Amino acid sequence: MTEKKLQHFYIAEEQSVYLMSHKDATKLKQWVELCQQQLSLLGYKNISLLGKGAYGFVFNGENDKKDAFVFKFSRLNLPQKVQDRLADEAEIQAQLSHDRIPKVIEYYKIKKQSIVHMTRAPGIDLEKLSHQKGPLSPKLVVSIAIQLAEILLYLRNAQAHHMGKPYVHGDIKPSNVVYDETTGKVYLVDWGSSVIAQRDEKGENTSNNVMDLMSSDLQHTNARLGDVYFIGPEQISGGLSSPRFDEQGLAATLYALASGQSCRYGSNVITPTSLGLPKMLAKVIEGMLTDNESTRRQAGNYFFRHLNVLKKLVITEPLSPLLPDMLIPVWTKPSREEIDTVVYGSRKSFLRESSDKDSLNDIDDVQLEKYYKNYLMGMGDIEKAFIAAVGRLGNFPVVGGLAIRWEKDGVYIDSNLTMFEPKLQASFQSAVNNMVHLAQGIFRIGMFKSCLFNARNTLHIEREDESKPFVATKNQIINFDVSDVPELDDDTRLHSYFEDGKDPDEYLYLPDEIMTVLAKLNLIHHTGCIIFEVLPKHLKIHSYLMLLNHDMKAEFTQCFAEILTLLPTIKGYGISGFMKLPYKDTRFFEHITSLPDKFYPKNPKLV
DSSP states (O other), rough: OOOHHHSSSSSSSSOGGSSOOOOHHHHHHHHHHHHHHHHTTTTTTEEEEEEOOOSEEEEEEOOOTOOOOEEEEETTSOOOOHHHHHHHHHHHTTOOOOSOOEEHHHHHHOOOOOOOOEOOOOOEEEEHHHHHHSSOOOHHHHHHHHHHOOOOOOOOOOGSSSSSSSSEOOOOOOEEEEEOOOTTTEEEETTOEEEEEEBOOSSBBBOOHHHHHOOOOOSSSSOOOHHHHOOOOHHHHTOOOHHHHHHHHHHHHHHHHHHTTTSSTTTTTTTTGGSSOOHHHHHHHHHHHHSSSHHHHHHHHHHHHTTHHHHHHHOOOSSSSOOOOSOOOOOOOOSSSSOOOEEEEEEOOOGGGGGSSSOOOTTTTGGGGGGTTHHTTOOOHHHHHHHHHHHHTTTTTTTEEEEEEEEEEEEEEEEEEEESSSGGGHHHHHHHHHHHHHHHHHOSOEEEEEEEEGGGGGEEEEEESSSSSOOOOOOOOOOOOOOOSSSOOOOTOOOOTTTTOOOOOOOOOHHHHHHHHHHHHHTTTTEEEEEEEEEEEEEEEEEEEOOOGGGGHOOOOOHHHHHHHTTTGGSSSSEEEEEOOSSOEEOOOOOOOOOOOOOOOOSSGGG
């Protein structure tokens, strides 16, 4: 099992601290504390970690006057040339003067640590807002569209900048747009992928004198990659940087916010024209996300030329958000513990069209280390969107499992999902429905399975070197829950761990002794999953398990104790997972090409 395969295990943006080895988790915690101490020594108060990305960590802080600031630290484990990008980011951002772009106050370099100090955009980032609310209202989407367009018009106006050239943000996505709910204003943040444009929106060279033209390199792009879930085809394929890149980010962001998704790739199935947006905006987004480059440009031109029309639209907020119909069952209940959800997906390989199509392996960019995004590049757009939709479920406090089977006549879905935050019910149901619709749009034969577990319950067993066995400590146990109400066994409805054979995407073959115990477990009525992940010096046992037959509690406990005693028999590296759903309740869905059109009504009072 190679390290390259292992990186595709989690469907997650960022590895949970609860999945790290004790050494790595301690190192991260100490580094965060050190950053906070340094900021405290500089006199800042109310310091907290705001977020982390591929390149660095961001902290909040206030001065004595209660002015809010952001401090961006580069990741120290990155190559120096990548860490130096923070200086480039600070330099470009400092050249911009717009009230919706945070102002750079200073760039520091303390020993090897680079830090950018800037003002803080007030509010919540739109990825978080989308997570809380699900699809945003048409009125809010239109407002965001207008405000982002005005920022982009400023960036592409060469006369507005002392360099006399347009600028490209390069990474417009919901998490890089901050929304202030008190004022309704939006701000564009995180300028880590920003560059000075090599071409303007008309495709013309931005060099503005002979010397500039002679020194400019028009054979190679200066563009950063940005987030591959939101950037457009030209930026992905390494085209010369242009304001058109940001048009693509804008269109993808508006589409994601209006549909409650986390990427642009589902637009052929969950179409922009099916989201209840005003027809003009829906058609523009549809054009900007199309495969045809000429149509994308025409739609972008139309959008900016008709901003005044968009501003004159009268749109009302719905009196109360409608709870979407549940396409598959979802249980919601209050949580008794904190949940850090991780999504494990197996049987992904059949979704790939090739192993190297659209491969980004040759592009030297740390963004590609975001676990599974590079893996997705061999998939078609709908398949990418489907995997992203499954990944979005991991943003919620949820446990359970999914088994999705594609046949010629349609899609068969078995599921068991429990979400532990009632306030997020509407958003979660929308995310689940999006996943179902995208599954309906995939036309191939195969199976996909996914387990959702709480990383806080992951069991960690470490060893000093690979020659020694993994040995659990005496106090380690594999925990499980017991259902509130006992359920009697019904052999006709039980799901089995082993009912569909070995998974080609799971690379660890467990010893026969452990498989024998798992077979015993399989005969006890329960639901959940158990996943073994073996790294050279680190074994993780991820699990979410609920016993349904209360009479078998002693036997159930004994099986897990036996598994722990047998850990020294495990050889090799990789992942092997087993999922059990409580009973057969398969839902069938016909294939679809796309959802029907649905526009914001011309007269909402008549609806």
